[in-house]
Amino acid sequence: xxxxxxxxxxxxxxxLKVPEDRLEACLAEFPTFLAAAKPAVELxxxxxxxxxxxxxxxxxxxGKTDVTISVGSRDDS
Numbered sequence: 001x002x003x004x005x006x007x008x009x010x011x012x013x014x015x016l017k018v019p020e021d022r023l024e025a026c027l028a029e030f031p032t033f034l035a036a037a038k039p040a041v042e043l044x045x046x047x048x049x050x051x052x053x054x055x056x057x058x059x060x061x062x063g064k065t066d067v068t069i070s071v072g073s074r075d076d077s
Contacts, residue, residue, distance in 0.1 A: 005060075
């Protein structure tokens with residue numbers, strides 16, 4: 001059984017950590033993440049807590065094409 005890999009993308013260069021043969025799958029899910037993240041950011045801005053948000057795209061290479069959005073602050077541990 002292959003171990004599921006997880007990649008935390010916080011800057012463009014982090015995409016280079018994804019194996020070349022899996023990059024297309026990673027990028028295919030990114031637009032869905034952006035579409036879901038936009039309302040979360042807008043809500044945070046409306047609540048004046050935008051600066052406390054953790055901004056990251058975490059891609060899990062599990063062969064699924066589902067996306068889960070978690071919203072939290074940098075202070076959440």
